[in-house]
Amino acid sequence: MATAGAIRLLDMEEDIFGYSCTKTIGKEDLEHIFRHQELGVGVIHTYIRFLYDNFMRGNDQLSNRFRFVSSSLVNKALICREPDSCREYLVKRFMASSTNNLYLWPYNSGCHWLLLAIDPLKEVVYFLNSIDGEWTNYPDMKQLVDTSIKVFRSQRQARVPRTKSSNITWIKVQCPLQRNGIDCGYFVMRFMREIINMNQIEIPITYFDEYKCAHYTRLQLEQIKEELCQYFIEKRLISI
Structure with missing residues (x-):
């Protein structure tokens, strides 16, 4: 970790997104958490690094x-402006797949965060x-996800039934729902935490029994914020 004025720099090793990079955390990112405001990609990626360090590092299984897709390289703006580069990144990411892989992709539509969990070998989203x-x-x-999975299928020379050849299976999970217009980023972070904690490739349509609820409580969202704040301190992204 390095600092540059009011900007904090957090190194992301190759295992996290498939390439090594440095993510920037601005003062406004910290303020968004403290004030419980809408979150930017810097906060989402910092929490991904937290999950990697605290759940996945040293745990081979x-x-x-579980692997991650970078929201900086694939988002609404880039899909519209540079669809080929987005597809190439996803296909390259999928080509690193072995059996039983689930790729977690926090997707930003421009004003909203949602989560895709992609099993490219089973062709399930x-x-x-x-x-x-x-x-x-x-x-x-x-369209990007479907095309990327089909290119991945072609590159690994996989054979699929004719009835399956043009269809990717999409499953809408009955996950907890937010009750305001700002909590989407916090929900996505908690979704990722719970999926990794359950250690299952398949996500039940009605979500995991252990975490099933209509809405997350404020306490459940505060847990995510507390983990972020502790991680900021640990990585010296914030001074106390």
């Missing part, structure tokens, strides 16, 4: 099973949206 929207509301995102 979890680190081999789990769709977790805390405002109960449909994936058909995000046609550019869906």
Whole structure:
């Protein structure tokens, strides 16, 4: 970790997103957490690094099973502007797959965070949206995912039944729903935490029994914020 004025720099090793990079954390990112405001990609990526360090590092089963997709390289703006580069990144990420891999991708539609959990070998996409929207509301995102999985299928020379060849299985998970317009980022972070904690590739349509609820409580969201704040201090992203 390094600092640059009011900006904090957090190194992300290759295992996290498939490439090594440095993410920036601005003063405004910290303020968004403290004031419980909408979150930017810097906070989401910092929490991914927290999950990697505290759940997956040193645990071969979890680190081999769960992988992440960078929201900086694949988001609404880039899908519209540079669809080829987005597809190439996803395919390259999927090509690192072994058996039983689930890729967690926090997707930002421009004003909303949702989570995709992608099993590229089984060609299954789990769709977790805390405002109960449909994936058909995000046609550019869906087309990118479907195309990337088909290219991945072709590159690994996989054979699939004719009835399956043009269809990717999308599953809308009945996940907890938010009750305001700002909690989506916090929900996505908690979804990722719970999926990794359950250590299962398949996500039940009705969500995990251990975490099933209509809405997260304020205490459940505060837990995520506390973990973030402690991690900020640990990595010296914030001074006390």
